Amino acid sequence: MAAASFSFSLSTLSPYYNLIFTGLAFLVSALIFVLSTRSKSKRLRLPPGPPGWPVVGNLFQVARSGKPFFQYVRDIRLNYGPIFTLKMGTRTLIIISNPDLAYEALVEKGQFFANRPRETPTRAIFSDNKFTVNSAHYGPVWRSLRRNLVQGMLNSGRIKEFRHVRDLAMDRLIDRLRAEADSNDGLVWVLKNVRFAVFCILLSMCFGLEMEEKDIQWIDDMMKTVLITLDPRIDDFLPILSPFFSKQRKRSMQVREEQIRTILPFIEKRRSLLKNNPETSFAYLDTLFDLEIEGRKSRPTDTELVSLCSEFLNGGTDTTATALEWGIARLIENPEIQSKLYTEIKSKVGDRKVDEKDAEEMVYLNAVVKELLRKHPPTYFALTHAVTQPATLGGYDVPTDANVEIFLPAIAEDPSIWSEPEKFNPDRFATGKEDADITGVKGVKMLPFGGGRRICPGLGLGTVHVNLLLARMVQEFEWSLHPSQQKVDLSEKDAEEMVYLNAVVKELLRKHPPTYFALTHAVTQPATLGGYDVPCRRMPT
Numbered sequence: 001m002a003a004a005s006f007s008f009s010l011s012t013l014s015p016y017y018n019l020i021f022t023g024l025a026f027l028v029s030a031l032i033f034v035l036s037t038r039s040k041s042k043r044l045r046l047p048p049g050p051p052g053w054p055v056v057g058n059l060f061q062v063a064r065s066g067k068p069f070f071q072y073v074r075d076i077r078l079n080y081g082p083i084f085t086l087k088m089g090t091r092t093l094i095i096i097s098n099p100d101l102a103y104e105a106l107v108e109k110g111q112f113f114a115n116r117p118r119e120t121p122t123r124a125i126f127s128d129n130k131f132t133v134n135s136a137h138y139g140p141v142w143r144s145l146r147r148n149l150v151q152g153m154l155n156s157g158r159i160k161e162f163r164h165v166r167d168l169a170m171d172r173l174i175d176r177l178r179a180e181a182d183s184n185d186g187l188v189w190v191l192k193n194v195r196f197a198v199f200c201i202l203l204s205m206c207f208g209l210e211m212e213e214k215d216i217q218w219i220d221d222m223m224k225t226v227l228i229t230l231d232p233r234i235d236d237f238l239p240i241l242s243p244f245f246s247k248q249r250k251r252s253m254q255v256r257e258e259q260i261r262t263i264l265p266f267i268e269k270r271r272s273l274l275k276n277n278p279e280t281s282f283a284y285l286d287t288l289f290d291l292e293i294e295g296r297k298s299r300p301t302d303t304e305l306v307s308l309c310s311e312f313l314n315g316g317t318d319t320t321a322t323a324l325e326w327g328i329a330r331l332i333e334n335p336e337i338q339s340k341l342y343t344e345i346k347s348k349v350g351d352r353k354v355d356e357k358d359a360e361e362m363v364y365l366n367a368v369v370k371e372l373l374r375k376h377p378p379t380y381f382a383l384t385h386a387v388t389q390p391a392t393l394g395g396y397d398v399p400t401d402a403n404v405e406i407f408l409p410a411i412a413e414d415p416s417i418w419s420e421p422e423k424f425n426p427d428r429f430a431t432g433k434e435d436a437d438i439t440g441v442k443g444v445k446m447l448p449f450g451g452g453r454r455i456c457p458g459l460g461l462g463t464v465h466v467n468l469l470l471a472r473m474v475q476e477f478e479w480s481l482h483p484s485q486q487k488v489d490l491s492e493k494d495a496e497e498m499v500y501l502n503a504v505v506k507e508l509l510r511k512h513p514p515t516y517f518a519l520t521h522a523v524t525q526p527a528t529l530g531g532y533d534v535p536c537r538r539m540p541t
């Protein structure tokens, strides 16, 4: 779901530094809270962690480190081991970075670790008080919503029914890339284009309506605004400061109203389409209108429908686009892998367009995608889990109000389960020398879709999208670095931005230039661009 469950960065915090210190001086009532939590945690045997300050815990240590949160976690785990505690204001984070502990939590003790922590007030506004699959407590509402999503929409039969939608979106994506390259000296913005293609597919699956491009863009812009609004704020960790954030709360309410105003007309359109033409082809929304929720008499309200549709649209958009951007970057960095992949596609389909059935059967393609998801899980932290009742993990206590975070890169980098884990090497899977069950059921080696009872229900659809997009993009174009760049930027700063999807959207639009990759169009003869040789291998079909 759009992805990161928890994000925290210096830039998030620094503007509030003075405010917090001043605020704390006269918020004496906080002491009551401190005393009560301290006496409670004394009785618990929490995993070790850096000593924190009263009230704020480790909040400022993380901020002062000047590192992105994921980097702070990466470093600090060397001191505190595979399970440790960070106190972020009123929130207790228990961070796991070891496959056995992840297995213990998600599989062996899956029924206890299947909850979500309490939501921030902003998140509660957008989930309509935990009425989405992702946000719902582990209980009857979650069961009803998840069963409906999986059985009604994300099972393999249903996914196949929407094949024509994907084919159309792929053709449009290729056309857009080509047009952008033609008008821009061969440069294209991978993330933006792929994101839009996936968004179109999900939109069509959700509403089943013909939409004009301007409407699609309008909804997409709205969704991005929502993601930005959901960015964590300091008062999420220190609710006592919330009086200082009334402006931001007001803004959240406005964005929510805007979201409802944007989505509701399409819900109404679908309602009337179903009424006038009951034979019309199926859409996810149809399963929601009359959905019976365990333990509740009423059907979902209009605003709840808005939240559920938004969840569907957001769940697989940024995650898939992020995977693809990493994929293209890795292929540029490793031309021999790109070449091998192209050869496999060519020998499988000749000059015909590669389709998803072909993609399913291609051993090397599947190996590339698996290696991609191992090396670059689109979310660095599998979404935050919480326990339904006090539990233990690795011999430590886990209280019900703790956020349990699984730090996925640590598992991908673990030399005890992967040979040369730092290397991007699809052959590890293609040759069968190494393998992994990505659901984690048979043992945890990689968890790009999370695991246990809350495992991503879009695993099948997400995999189809990544496979098909990569296959089509490699079949149609040869990907190479623009001459203005010396090497592919695979720095973890980018990775961090990709994890924190809210930030990606914001940062990419505001600060960063598009990710520029050059497309080569000539094959019959070598070409030059800006005075440099452009390697040419084939003509786009």
Ligand code: HEM
Pocket (backbone or CB within 6 Å): 001, 133, 134, 135, 146, 202, 311, 312, 313, 315, 316, 317, 319, 320, 323, 378, 379, 381, 382, 383, 384, 447, 448, 449, 450, 451, 452, 453, 454, 455, 456, 457, 458, 459, 461, 462, 463, 466
């Ligand atoms: C490459 C694509 C995708 C990736 C990498 C991905 C990743 C994830 C991850 C890591 C989780 C957290 C699992 C956990 O809590 O342990 C998750 C949950 C979820 N994902 Fe995905 N996802 C993808 C595509 C999709 C798609 C296409 C949809 C729906 C259209 C979707 C809908 C959801 C939902 C609803 C949840 C919450 C499940 C629950 O709480 O029960 N995802 N996803």
